[in-house]
Amino acid sequence: EAQVTQNPRYLITVTGKKLTVTCSQNMNHEYMSWYRQDPGLGLRQIYYSMNVEVTDKGDVPEGYKVSRKEKRNFPLILESPSPNQTSLYFCASSLLRGRNSPLHFGNGTRLTVT
Amino acid sequence: GNSVTQMEGPVTLSEEAFLTINCTYTATGYPSLFWYVQYPGEGLQLLLKATKADDKGSNKGFEATYRKETTSFHLEKGSVQVSDSAVYFCALAGPSNTGNQFYFGTGTSLTVIP
Numbered sequence: 001e002a003q004v005t006q007n008p009r010y011l012i013t014v015t016g017k018k019l020t021v022t023c024s025q026n027m028n029h030e031y032m033s034w035y036r037q038d039p040g041l042g043l044r045q046i047y048y049s050m051n052v053e054v055t056d057k058g059d060v061p062e063g064y065k066v067s068r069k070e071k072r073n074f075p076l077i078l079e080s081p082s083p084n085q086t087s088l089y090f091c092a093s094s095l096l097r098g099r100n101s102p103l104h105f106g107n108g109t110r111l112t113v114t
Numbered sequence: 115g116n117s118v119t120q121m122e123g124p125v126t127l128s129e130e131a132f133l134t135i136n137c138t139y140t141a142t143g144y145p146s147l148f149w150y151v152q153y154p155g156e157g158l159q160l161l162l163k164a165t166k167a168d169d170k171g172s173n174k175g176f177e178a179t180y181r182k183e184t185t186s187f188h189l190e191k192g193s194v195q196v197s198d199s200a201v202y203f204c205a206l207a208g209p210s211n212t213g214n215q216f217y218f219g220t221g222t223s224l225t226v227i228p
Binding site for chain 1: 148160218221
């Protein structure tokens with residue numbers, strides 16, 4: 001089954017403790033992206049990647065890192081989490097070429113930083 | 115620049131009522147337009163899409179027509195069901211020098227009561 005898999009689904013951590021949220025897709029998509037969803041703000045893009053070893057900042061990249069060493073994986077890294085990073089995070093992927101290609105989303109990771 | 119504006123919610127309707135969720139966009143060039151739906155506790159799923167002016171996207175009784183003259187992509191359904199309760203996101207994908215870039219509205223929460 002074609003899917004985007006994120007782990008974990010829920011994560012509670014403390015300020016400053018490094019964490020990684022994993023994302024993997026099995027559709028051979030070039031494009032992958034991370035979003036955060038906050039009430040009243042909709043989806044905001046954190047980072048995206050056009051292909052292996054190609055990443056770029058989205059609208060709200062501060063406090064986050066990403067890497068794209070393999071085509072299928074795109075982990076989100078919070079080196080020193082802070083309470084303002086408490087949010088619902090989504091990973092998404094799509095084919096890069098062609099305006100018809102929709103984004104496919106994972107089921108989300110709800111992060112709480114205390 | 116590219117952006118999407120959709121009507122604010124929440125929207126509450128009785129079962130079998132007619133639904134309209136307004137969406138307007140600003141874009142350079144010729145974007146593709148999408149509606150995504152997010153059910154409670156899940157990621158966003160593609161509901162329908164349209165890739166050029168006057169195209170009508172449809173799925174599960176929902177419809178939206180790409181109106182270039184009014185830069186709109188309003189979502190409609192003739193008779194909503196309780197199972198349609200979800201958050202709906204309008205989005206556009208605009209071509210850039212490096213591939214598609216997605217822009218989302220802030221989402222409209224719909225609750226359908228029996």
